[in-house]
Amino acid sequence: MRIEISRWKHVFKLDPDKELADEALERICESGTDAVIVGGSTGVTFDNTVDLLARIRRYELPCVLEVSDLEAIVPGFDLYLIPIVLNASDPDWIVGKHMEAIREYGPMMHWEQVAAEGYVILNGASAAARLTGARTELDVRDVTAYARLSERMFHFPIFYVEYSGVFGDMELVRRVAAVLERSRLFYGGGIDGAERAIEAARAAHTIVVGNIVYEDLERALATVRAVREAESADGGA
Template sequence: MKEMIPSWRHVFKLDPEKEIDDNTLDAICMSGTDAIVVGGSTGVTYENTVDLLSRVRRYELPCVQEVSDLEAVVPGFDLYLVPMVLNTPDPTWIMGRHHEGIERYGYMIPWDLVVSEGYIVLNEDAAVAKLTGAETSIEASSVVAYAQIADKLMNLPILYLEYSGSFGDMEIVRSVRRSVEHTRLFYGGGITNAEQAAAAASVSDTIVVGNIVYDNLQQALETVKVLKDLDAFS
């Protein structure tokens, strides 16, 4: 499944803590998106993750879990994305939780399905920023430096620029994309319409669309369509 990551242009991220009715889930999974990521910063449990996985499994598209809580890791996903927050002074979110998880569960980890991702969190109001103590008020040059650490030193397959809750600075995203060679650049945060989706997709490899799914389904679906149209003419 790892070789599928480079082909993803559009991903919907669903939060197990949030309610989503069957009709909405059907529209999302049949939209033409490349994958469904299941995950959230808070309120993620084994029970609500199992429930969402079982519902998504009715559809033929990759379903991956972004691991945020050791107690909520559920067998049966196609991939497991393991985030490392690069711009936090707290080592808990860079290696601490990871060490704890491997020490406890290393014997049962399906390593061939595990993909590490470097997070750079850039919205101070985002739940993940508050949880991890990420230093969000940093210059573009600092963001690029973190990106190069992920790409050059850590050889991470995914670098995720996280603006969760607000639409980010596309010039910073563009600078990051120019600075990396090997890592795949994911952008997530504040994509609420087709125009923003197109703008983010033009400066990243993969866009992640989340909150708008719960606020305006039609606009969420349009983020898929605009990428299909753009890529058809590229």
């Protein structure tokens, strides 16, 4: 399957460490979302990742692994996203763990299936921020500088603004999107229904919907319809 992230407007992110009924998974995979990303900050193992992959593979949509743990790298995904947490205080999340992965798996990696994400975490209370020691007290100039660093110096295809559990500053997101010319701006955090999905989709290139899947499935599914309708109303932009 050819993966074109440049076309993604909406993706669901599913956590292998959280329970999801088969019926709910079917509705997610047949919702019209552009892809499913599998990943999480804690509790991700090889076993729960391969189990979720097998369940998603019943459906015809791109299935992507966002790698957060070397022990949970599972073959068979369409694409592997590698987060480079640019505002991490722990260098392991910038280059250390990545070097370890390449040392272990480099000879067998299919590099055309690997995409790096320049990641900036902005919710200091989140598990992701605590895990990486992220410096989250950043202003617009800081984040746009990281965006330019990610795109212009490192040539990452994705720049990911992650608020992880809370709805972020959409003016900041819009201003970050404005400085990117080739990279895709992903936004994640606090998208809990149609209204916020539309607001985020008009600020970022791609929105990532996660936690609400496990809290209110109907509201999660409504985000897909909302983004599609907004896209049509905006002329497919």
